Amino acid sequence: MNTYDVSSLTQLAQVAQQFAEQIKPGDLIFLNGDLGMGKTTFTQFLLKAAGISDHIKSPTYTLFEQYQSPAFSFVHMDLYRLSDPEELYFLGIEDLLNQENTTLIEWPEKGAGVLPDPDWQLTFQSNKNNRTLTITSN
Numbered sequence: 001m002n003t004y005d006v007s008s009l010t011q012l013a014q015v016a017q018q019f020a021e022q023i024k025p026g027d028l029i030f031l032n033g034d035l036g037m038g039k040t041t042f043t044q045f046l047l048k049a050a051g052i053s054d055h056i057k058s059p060t061y062t063l064f065e066q067y068q069s070p071a072f073s074f075v076h077m078d079l080y081r082l083s084d085p086e087e088l089y090f091l092g093i094e095d096l097l098n099q100e101n102t103t104l105i106e107w108p109e110k111g112a113g114v115l116p117d118p119d120w121q122l123t124f125q126s127n128k129n130n131r132t133l134t135i136t137s138n
């Protein structure tokens, strides 16, 4: 487990770049943390570091977006608006997780009971003075 100071966007981008070098195709990554803590911003930096030049938008309404780089196919999910974990089956979660996609999930607690255990847990937090990101590898 490692905790990084990510009080600035520059620091967040640096951690995302380091993390991009550690992940493997097929990894499942949970992005934990409250509204506005930087989960989408981190994903944008990570995908950019992994060579994706597309605009990476927040999948709040679409629930998921897919991106292809030479080395990775990414799925970025935001389950904030999911009302029942079972809805994941209608989104085709089993295929998405089986296809060697590297999958990043914001609000994974909304999929509890359906989502498998992740390979990585990233936890975004803030207090009055700084922001931190804790990375745990399972």
Ligand SMILES: Nc1ncnc2c1ncn2[C@@H]1O[C@H](COP(=O)(O)OP(=O)(O)OP(=O)(O)O)[C@@H](O)[C@H]1O
Residues within 6 Å of the ligand: 006, 007, 008, 009, 012, 033, 034, 035, 036, 037, 038, 039, 040, 041, 042, 058, 078, 106, 131
């Ligand atoms: N480490 C950081 N340092 C400075 N600003 C940050 C940092 N992380 C995020 N921000 C800013 O906070 C705002 C919200 O970030 P972001 O959309 O990534 O949050 P989120 O965790 O995805 O929220 P949500 O749960 O609503 O999807 C953005 O404007 C972003 O630029």
Ligand SMILES: [Mg+2]
Residues within 6 Å of the ligand: 039, 040, 041, 058, 078, 106
């Ligand atoms: Mg977000």
